[in-house]
Amino acid sequence: MNIQFxxxxxxxxxxxxxxxxxxCDIHPARxxxxxxxxxxxxxxxxxLEVYGVHAYQGMMEGPPYPKAxxxxxxxxxxxxxxxxxxxxxxxxxxxxxxxNKVQLGVLNPLNTGQGIRNHELSAALxxxxxxxxxxxxxSKDKRLKASIVVGNEDGLSAAAEIRERAGDRNFVxxxxxxxxxxxxxxxxxxxxxxxAEEAGLPVGVHAFGFGGNPITPSGWPxxxxxxxxxxxxxxxxxxxxxxxxxxxxxxxKLKMVMIEAGFGWAPSxxxxxxxxxxxxxSEVPHVKRPPSEYIREQVxxxxxxxxxxxRREDLFDVIKWIGWDRLLFATDYPHWDYDDPSxxxxxxxxxxxxxxxxxxxxxxxxxxx
Amino acid sequence: xxxxxAGGVDCDVHPAVPxxxxxxxxxxxxxxxxxxxxxxxxxxxxxxxxxxxxxxRPDWRPENGKPGxxxxxxxxxxxxxxxxxxxxCNPLYGVQMVFSEDLQAAFCRALNDWLVKEWLDRDPxxxxxxxxxxxxxxxxxxxxxxxxxxxxxVQVLMLVMGDTPLGKRxxxxxxxxxxxxxxxxxxxAGSAYHNPxxxxxxxxxxxxxxxxxxxxxxxxxxxxxxxxxxxxYPRLKMVMLESGVTWISPFLWRLHKFWRGVRMETPWVDxxxxxxxxxxxxxxxQPFDAPPDEATLIRxxxxxxxxELVLFSTDYPHWQFDGQExxxxxxxxxLVRKIMIDNPHATYPRLT
Numbered sequence: 001m002n003i004q005f006x007x008x009x010x011x012x013x014x015x016x017x018x019x020x021x022x023x024c025d026i027h028p029a030r031x032x033x034x035x036x037x038x039x040x041x042x043x044x045x046x047x048l049e050v051y052g053v054h055a056y057q058g059m060m061e062g063p064p065y066p067k068a069x070x071x072x073x074x075x076x077x078x079x080x081x082x083x084x085x086x087x088x089x090x091x092x093x094x095x096x097x098x099x100n101k102v103q104l105g106v107l108n109p110l111n112t113g114q115g116i117r118n119h120e121l122s123a124a125l126x127x128x129x130x131x132x133x134x135x136x137x138x139s140k141d142k143r144l145k146a147s148i149v150v151g152n153e154d155g156l157s158a159a160a161e162i163r164e165r166a167g168d169r170n171f172v173x174x175x176x177x178x179x180x181x182x183x184x185x186x187x188x189x190x191x192x193x194x195x196a197e198e199a200g201l202p203v204g205v206h207a208f209g210f211g212g213n214p215i216t217p218s219g220w221p222x223x224x225x226x227x228x229x230x231x232x233x234x235x236x237x238x239x240x241x242x243x244x245x246x247x248x249x250x251x252x253k254l255k256m257v258m259i260e261a262g263f264g265w266a267p268s269x270x271x272x273x274x275x276x277x278x279x280x281x282s283e284v285p286h287v288k289r290p291p292s293e294y295i296r297e298q299v300x301x302x303x304x305x306x307x308x309x310x311r312r313e314d315l316f317d318v319i320k321w322i323g324w325d326r327l328l329f330a331t332d333y334p335h336w337d338y339d340d341p342s343x344x345x346x347x348x349x350x351x352x353x354x355x356x357x358x359x360x361x362x363x364x365x366x367x368x369x
Numbered sequence: 370x371x372x373x374x375a376g377g378v379d380c381d382v383h384p385a386v387p388x389x390x391x392x393x394x395x396x397x398x399x400x401x402x403x404x405x406x407x408x409x410x411x412x413x414x415x416x417x418x419x420x421x422x423x424x425x426r427p428d429w430r431p432e433n434g435k436p437g438x439x440x441x442x443x444x445x446x447x448x449x450x451x452x453x454x455x456x457x458c459n460p461l462y463g464v465q466m467v468f469s470e471d472l473q474a475a476f477c478r479a480l481n482d483w484l485v486k487e488w489l490d491r492d493p494x495x496x497x498x499x500x501x502x503x504x505x506x507x508x509x510x511x512x513x514x515x516x517x518x519x520x521x522x523v524q525v526l527m528l529v530m531g532d533t534p535l536g537k538r539x540x541x542x543x544x545x546x547x548x549x550x551x552x553x554x555x556x557x558a559g560s561a562y563h564n565p566x567x568x569x570x571x572x573x574x575x576x577x578x579x580x581x582x583x584x585x586x587x588x589x590x591x592x593x594x595x596x597x598x599x600x601x602y603p604r605l606k607m608v609m610l611e612s613g614v615t616w617i618s619p620f621l622w623r624l625h626k627f628w629r630g631v632r633m634e635t636p637w638v639d640x641x642x643x644x645x646x647x648x649x650x651x652x653x654x655q656p657f658d659a660p661p662d663e664a665t666l667i668r669x670x671x672x673x674x675x676x677e678l679v680l681f682s683t684d685y686p687h688w689q690f691d692g693q694e695x696x697x698x699x700x701x702x703x704l705v706r707k708i709m710i711d712n713p714h715a716t717y718p719r720l721t
Binding site for chain 1: 421422423529530531532533534535536537560563564565566567568569570571572573574575576577579580581583584585587588589591592595596613615616618619620622623624625626627628629630631633634635643656658659660665668671672674688
């Protein structure tokens with residue numbers, strides 16, 4: 001978490017990382033709305049100007065749960081040349097990539113074409129964002145790798161976008177959000193998993209998104225904190241759906257990354273799924289093995305926001321239960337709840353685990369040498 | 370398995386309403402006529418399909434009728450063999466699912482009266498929970514006040530998935546009445562299905578709904594804490610029933626982190642969520658959702674940093690364990706005594 005009114009600073013915090021790291025959750029932003037227009041057909045530029053974007057939620061500007069800070073981002077992350085936080089490559093290099101020795105930075109663009117009711121527009125915007133990621137970011141800094149964003153509610157067009165980008169080493173994963181019209185295990189999304197598996201790309205599921213469903217199974221809550229905390233429950237339900245619909249069974253080479261939803265809940269969810277599966281497995285004969293096995297073999301977790309127990313050793317129990325080989329360090333730059341790589345792991349973690357946590361697991365998963 | 374001790378309190382047993390016709394004697398003429406004239410049939414929620422393995426342990430399943438509908442069976446299966454001093458009856462019947470507040474109120478009233486006559490009057494070990502018509506807060510409060518004169522009602526019962534998050538201010542008169550009348554609010558697994566049963570929409574399977582109860586409890590704890598229910602009603606206790614327990618600590622770590630980050634949004638929350646849970650929230654033991662090894666169990670209880678959070682339950686007749694193994698292996702005798710006797714008595718002031 002950042003200190004709210006710290007002076008804008010290009011330097012890292014006084015503690016510095018000693019070795020190279022991977023940052024598996026970086027959010028690049030557009031400096032202006034028109035920045036995407038070179039990648040969009042005239043029809044869609046016109047559409048955006050006249051009708052705007054209609055997501056599966058009612059507000060066209062501003063969120064129904066106002067964030068705690070502008071753009072939910074660090075106040076010290078505004079680029080000197082103007083534009084919102086995360087919109088300048090040179091400032092990102094100075095503030096994040098260089099001082100933290102980021103060797104691999106995975107871009108996860110938000111506010112793309114996902115969660116939009118007009119599925120044609122959704123596909124066009126996602127394709128534009130993918131082109132933009134190459135032009136503005138990955139072609140200009142080889143440390144950065146992009147995520148293929150896809151029109152999530154139309155599985156077939158999403159699969160086509162994945163196939164078009166397959167083999168392009170600018171991209172290291174497919175990106176979905178956790179909240180969609182239906183739980184992510186549902187059949188409408190299977191073409192996405194099939195195409196990703198064929199392309200050898202992990203599917204990242206980042207917290208957030210809009211699917212029209214209340215963010216609790218008891219209706220809409222009141223506060224931003226409930227939305228923030230609630231993203232981990234959404235992620236749990238999405239992962240349970242993936243397991244129980246048999247997605248991992250049907251796509252055994254598919255790898256999935258749970259991004260920015262916490263990981264502390266992972267062991268409990270797996271234990272609970274195992275327990276109920278023992279009782280109710282005759283309802284889901286396509287789930288052939290205990291759910292925890294699929295999760296252990298096919299799911300990775302980004303670390304930010306790290307859960308925050310009073311005693312750090314409690315969290316290490318949880319990491320041990322998940323496996324040190326499954327965590328991927330992430331800062332969430334430029335968002336306000338940024339985790340600082342120099343601070344998240346205290347002394348006492350073995351060198352092997354430290355290296356895996358900060359860099360090794362990510363390089364292996366994303367195929368970076 | 371840790372050794373059970375005599376005199377324990379089972380905080381979650383489920384007497385079943387055999388059929389809607391069982392409630393007819395407890396409805397007035399108008400409602401009795403409505404039920405029969407309109408051809409209303411049994412109120413069975415998707416949360417517990419009658420023949421689902423979760424709904425009844427095989428050796429607790431009767432040859433005929435619904436699991437849990439016979440007092441003699443409940444006595445034979447749990448009250449006697451577990452040597453219980455008390456068992457708290459939490460009826461799970463689909464009365465919360467109908468949308469009319471009038472109909473809901475009539476059904477809740479009948480259900481509560483049925484519980485008194487058919488169960489509480491027939492075994493002195495039994496205690497009851499007041500089922501309330503949450504479509505109308507006014508009618509819910511009236512039902513609490515009506516039933517509370519009978520001290521054998523020790524709790525108010527709500528479903529974990531209803532119309533709105535439970536912290537919402539519109540519901541607070543219910544909490545005011547409960548605190549005033551020394552009644553904890555029991556929040557039980559199950560949905561009124563007035564919203565999709567997960568926060569990401571409708572899944573396909575019963576197993577998905579059941580596993581998803583844990584996420585519903587998590588969002589309700591967030592709501593109850595950040596809306597300030599326990600600031601306003603500091604003596605109010607809430608009990609999460611059939612919630613699972615292993616998610617509690619990691620959930621609170623996350624909530625604590627965000628509370629520190631954005632507490633300016635809910636400045637009335639003047640204590641850490643962890644402290645609020647320790648003073649005001651309890652959890653029933655079953656279903657105990659940890660792997661069956663003692664080392665993990667010991668760490669999980671360590672993570673809770675309190676031996677007062679968990680209350681003994683069998684979840685009868687639901688199938689959560691076999692034989693007499695209601696207590697997971699690895700609990701110390703001190704902790705067993707806390708879970709089975711001390712913690713329930715500290716939670717339910719009416720339990721005498």
